[in-house]
Structure formats: C-alpha cells, structure tokens
Amino acid sequence: MNKNRKKLFITITGIVLAIILIATTTYAWLSFRTNDIIVAGNTGCFDINYTKGEDIVGSLSAVDEKTFLTNDSVTINSSMAFSSVSIELDSKCSKINGIGTIEINVSSLETSFKKNGYNGLALKYLIVEYDPATVGEATMSNLNGRTFRFTKKGSIYKEGVTDIYSDYLSPGVKHNYLVILYINSEIMSSDVIGNVVNANITARGEQFVETPISDFEYYTGSYTSEAGETTIPSNEVLLVKYNGSDETVNVPAKYTIDGTEYDTVLYSHQARSGGNSTFSGNSAIKHVNFADGVKYGTTNYVSANLGYGGMLFAFYQCSSLISVTNIPSTTTNFLSTFQDCPLLTDISNIPDGIKFMWHAFYNCPLLTDAPVIPSSATNMNGAFSGCSSLSSAPVIPSSVTDLSYAFYNCSRLKGKIIVNSSNVSSVTGALYNTVYDLTLDVPAGSNTYNKFNGNIPSNVTLVTH
Numbered sequence: 001m002n003k004n005r006k007k008l009f010i011t012i013t014g015i016v017l018a019i020i021l022i023a024t025t026t027y028a029w030l031s032f033r034t035n036d037i038i039v040a041g042n043t044g045c046f047d048i049n050y051t052k053g054e055d056i057v058g059s060l061s062a063v064d065e066k067t068f069l070t071n072d073s074v075t076i077n078s079s080m081a082f083s084s085v086s087i088e089l090d091s092k093c094s095k096i097n098g099i100g101t102i103e104i105n106v107s108s109l110e111t112s113f114k115k116n117g118y119n120g121l122a123l124k125y126l127i128v129e130y131d132p133a134t135v136g137e138a139t140m141s142n143l144n145g146r147t148f149r150f151t152k153k154g155s156i157y158k159e160g161v162t163d164i165y166s167d168y169l170s171p172g173v174k175h176n177y178l179v180i181l182y183i184n185s186e187i188m189s190s191d192v193i194g195n196v197v198n199a200n201i202t203a204r205g206e207q208f209v210e211t212p213i214s215d216f217e218y219y220t221g222s223y224t225s226e227a228g229e230t231t232i233p234s235n236e237v238l239l240v241k242y243n244g245s246d247e248t249v250n251v252p253a254k255y256t257i258d259g260t261e262y263d264t265v266l267y268s269h270q271a272r273s274g275g276n277s278t279f280s281g282n283s284a285i286k287h288v289n290f291a292d293g294v295k296y297g298t299t300n301y302v303s304a305n306l307g308y309g310g311m312l313f314a315f316y317q318c319s320s321l322i323s324v325t326n327i328p329s330t331t332t333n334f335l336s337t338f339q340d341c342p343l344l345t346d347i348s349n350i351p352d353g354i355k356f357m358w359h360a361f362y363n364c365p366l367l368t369d370a371p372v373i374p375s376s377a378t379n380m381n382g383a384f385s386g387c388s389s390l391s392s393a394p395v396i397p398s399s400v401t402d403l404s405y406a407f408y409n410c411s412r413l414k415g416k417i418i419v420n421s422s423n424v425s426s427v428t429g430a431l432y433n434t435v436y437d438l439t440l441d442v443p444a445g446s447n448t449y450n451k452f453n454g455n456i457p458s459n460v461t462l463v464t465h
Helices: 447-452
Strands: 038-043 046-052 073-075 081-089 098-108 123-129 147-155 160-169 174-183 198-207 216-219 222-225 228-231 236-242 248-251 254-257 260-270 275-277 287-290 295-300 323-325 415-418 438-442 460-464
Touching: 046 098, 046 198, 081 098, 081 160, 081 198, 098 174, 123 160, 147 160, 160 174, 160 287, 160 323, 438 447, 447 460
Parallel strands: 236 260, 248 287, 260 295, 287 323, 415 438, 438 460
Antiparallel strands: 038 046, 046 081, 073 147, 081 174, 098 160, 098 198, 123 147, 123 174, 216 236, 222 228, 254 260, 260 275
16 A cells, blocks of 8 residues: 555634544545634633644645654644633732643544544644744744644544643743644555544643642651651651542642642662552542652662652552643653553653653553653563554664563554664564564664564564664
8 A cells, every 4th residue: 555645634623623524435634624713711820722733735644653753753744733722820829830732532433443443543633832932823834844842742532622731830931832633544544544634722821739648647857667767858748658648739839737848759669570659559530730840769688878850650550540640850760760650641741851661651551642752761571562553663862772562562663763872782582473564674784683683573574773
C-alpha cells in the first residue's frame, strides 16, 4: 500500500474545532470551511478564549510524523489542523490558583479510528504553549514552517468528552496554547476512511482547592523509616501518606500548620524490595494536581537522610489514576513512578532533568502515547514494558545507555524507532513481543548498532543514520 495516497479532511465548525472525515474509496478529504471565530467565556475569575486559525483550502495528506516531529519539537506544515486557546486566572483573584483544562468532545467517530479499528490511534493531537506577542497570529500563513516545542502528545480514539491537557494557573498569567491535529500515516492501515467524525475542542477553568493537610499522614521535625530517623528541615512538612478518599487531590506548595507556614515535600522511599510513597497503592485517586514549587523527598533502606528529586514509586499501583498535572520540575528520578497504573491513558512531557526511568511506565496498558524523553535520561530499562496500547515510540536521546526491555510486550507499537545514542550498552529484550513491522534506526558504526545487531526479533529491521 502506498501511504502517500492517504488523504484526510477536517472541517472547523462550532465553538472551536470540529472534525469531519468524509469517505471515498481511496481518499478522505480535509478542509476548513468556517470564518474566523473568537468565543470568549468568563466564569468568575477565569477568562477563556478560543480562536480558530484562518481557512485552509485543498487536500491534506496523512504524513509520517517523523518528518515534522523532532524529539520535543514540531514544525507546522499544511498536513495539520490547529486552533488556539487561551486560559487566564484574573490578576484580581490574587488569593487563589487554578487548573485550566482543554477538552475534546467527540460526538461521533468512524469505526476505523476507534482504538481497536484498523486506523486506531492514527488521529493525533499536540499541545503547544506559545507567546502570541512574539509569534503573531495563529494562522497557517503565519505559522507554516515554524518550529515549536510541544508539551504533550496524545491520541483521539473514542467518543465522548475527554480531557486532553491540564495546566496549573497562577493569577495574572495568561497561558496560550495551540491544539494541533494530524494523522500519522505510520499507524494507518487503510486508505479508506469512511463516514463522518464530529468533534469540538473547548476549555474550562477551575479553582485549585488545596487538599487539606488532615487528609495526609504528615511530619515536621523528624520521621522514622526502616533506615532510621530522618531529619526534616525546619521549613518543610513531609507528607508521608495520603489517607483521604477524594478522587482529585490538589497539592499546594505550602501548608500552614498551627500558624506556621511550611514548604510541601511529598515522600518516596526505596525499600530493599520495592518501595512506597505518599500515593502508592491508592485505589481512590484519579487526578493529582501539583502546584508550582512542590517537591519530592526520598529515603532508602541504606540511608535515612532526606534527598530530593526522586519520585520513586510515586504512583505505584494506583489502580484508578488517570492523570497527573504539573509534575515537579526538580524531579530527576522516575524509578517505577507510574508502574502498574492500569487506567493511565497519556501524560504531559516529563521534567527535563530526569535521568533514571527504570520501569517508569511499566505495565500501563492504556498509555497510547509516550512523553518526550529528556536529553538527560540514561536508564530506560523496562520504561514502557507492558504498555500494550503504545502506538509509537519516542525518540531515544543520545544520553541513554540502557534500553533493556524498554518496549517489551508493546503489541500496538508501529513505525520507526529512532535511537540517537551511540553508547547503549544493554538492549536485552528491548523490542521482544512486539507484533507489527518496525524499523529501528541507530547511529552507524556505533556500540548501539553492535548491541542490537543480531539481538532483535524478526519483525524489526535494523537501519542506520
């Protein structure tokens, strides 16, 4: 099948963006037919505006995303549809913070694009935060050929309302987003699209109501773990365990206890076998939102000294967890952070400083799209093992040295996997139990090539760059 023949058409209508796929025998066509619109909404302290880009005339092809995505960046081109959304918490509401959420409402979706359809997970979205004062108007004529860093990638594969992105809001700071839609030809299995898809994109703002400190087991001054007594800095409160029953948990940067204000530190611990954390093993929580400034403190079975930056086992075996917003920027260790989270569907890009991703998303069967792997990452052992809905692999940066079992049992994985590291020393089982034909692209003449050569399953073709 010639993938270059695939065509799609998307029509903008309604509030922000509506999608219509029209079937023919070999092509589907994509066009925009409404005038520019701006819809504004003010719900108390929240100002929300939607702006559609200018009309585009003509057909747009489904395109291999590797031609316009480079690690964490996207180059705008005519194969895309996009709309802009701005969300702001009014500066007059200085005593509160908020959560802004972009959502998509799919009223009907042609069967082939549903998750288990033959084109399932091919319809993608990207979230880009940008500055209109620097970039200018959100129109194709202005943005075509320009490159932006995206903060999240996901798939559209079911009917109903789905939250596709959430962000923490501080008073007086406007967040401007591009919501980009495209079709990844690597994942499509047929040129025939069929029937009609209708959807629109909207946004909402909600007050960030902090979860009360009484819902946590917490300590100031000191805490005793299996390694002994941990001294807690005098300005910090350590949240050891969440004992509440709410589905949504909002963690503020500071708590006031008996008139004294403390910086919030969440807890994670690496035991001799496994580990635990503030939220690990919780069956109630569905959404966790972190305020700016929250951090994690870590102990282990050897040392009771409190270190920082490790989200070890942070959400391990959280059976109802769907989303986490605003992961602390100081995080460096993702050891088993989301391991065994059966309802986690997708995730925003993770902090730039993360180095250790051992089993980070191990056995997350509903995860459809991987976050961008930071250029600091070194160990990806089992990072996405058992992610049976993962549709495409992230670019592997030059810093990575361990890919053992990284994509083991990823049965939906398709397309090309780009590895930019020349020094991968461990690749055992990296692509075993994958199903579809894959292309593994590694640096020529590298240690990585030598390790993979002869150590890949028959469905994988090894090439070099």
